[in-house]
Amino acid sequence: MTIREAEAQWQGSLKEGSGRLRLGSGVFEGAYSFPSRFENGPGTNPEELIAAAHAGCFSMALSAILGSGGHVPVRIHTVAKVHLGTSTAGPTLTRIDLETEAEIPGLAPEEFQRLAQSAKATCLVSRALAGVADIRLKADLVTAAAAEK
Numbered sequence: 001m002t003i004r005e006a007e008a009q010w011q012g013s014l015k016e017g018s019g020r021l022r023l024g025s026g027v028f029e030g031a032y033s034f035p036s037r038f039e040n041g042p043g044t045n046p047e048e049l050i051a052a053a054h055a056g057c058f059s060m061a062l063s064a065i066l067g068s069g070g071h072v073p074v075r076i077h078t079v080a081k082v083h084l085g086t087s088t089a090g091p092t093l094t095r096i097d098l099e100t101e102a103e104i105p106g107l108a109p110e111e112f113q114r115l116a117q118s119a120k121a122t123c124l125v126s127r128a129l130a131g132v133a134d135i136r137l138k139a140d141l142v143t144a145a146a147a148e149k
Contacts, residue, residue: 004024005024006021006022006023006024006049007021007022007024008020008021008022008032014034015034016034017033017034018031018032018033018043019031019032019033020032021044021046021049030043030044031043031044032044032045032046037084038084038091047082047084047093048082050080050082050093050125050129051080051081051082051096052080053125054080054082054096054098054123054125054126054129055078055079055080055098056078056125057123057124057125057126058078058080058098058100058119058120058123058125058126059076059077059078059100060123061119061122061123061124062076062078062100062102062115062116062119063076064119065115065118065119065122066104066107066115069115071104071105071106071107072104073102073103073104074103074104074105074144075102075103076100076101076102076103077100077101077102078098078099078100078101079098079099079100080096080097080098080099081096081097081099082095082096083095083096083097093129093131093132094132094133094134095132095133095134095135095136096129096132096134096135096136097136097138098120098135098136098137098138099137099138100116100137100138100139100140101139101140101142102116102139102140102141102142103141103142103143103144104141105144107141109141112139112141113139113141116137116139117137117139120135120137
């Protein structure tokens with residue numbers, strides 16, 4: 001079984017304090033704070049890291065599904081937008097928008113949409129985020145000419 005880890009350190013009160021997030025691999029370490037999380041201050045935040053994880057996982061899931069059907073993508077580019085709102089429980093991830101663009105020779109647009117929806121449903125991170133009430137997908141299939149622009 002694979003185990004991944006990351007760590008966080010926080011110093012001070014919620015609004016005046018600050019912290020650092022570090023991936024276990026060491027490829028990323030960054031500052032986070034109340035302003036970087038709930039306002040537009042400098043630094044990263046847990047939601048941004050969730051967005052990166054979701055975009056990466058979805059892209060790989062889509063590639064796997066395409067490959068199992070004999071379609072090799074030239075490229076898949078995905079952006080995930082995590083919406084942080086409020087609920088009766090407090091701050092809540094209220095929605096995630098996945099926006100993907102893929103170049104896959106020989107694949108019909110209708111089939112691409114079906115496979116993209118399947119990737120959204122089966123992606124490990126999508127399943128881990130099942131508590132998010134609204135995960136939306138906008139998927140665009142592009143041609144090689146459009147991808148070069």
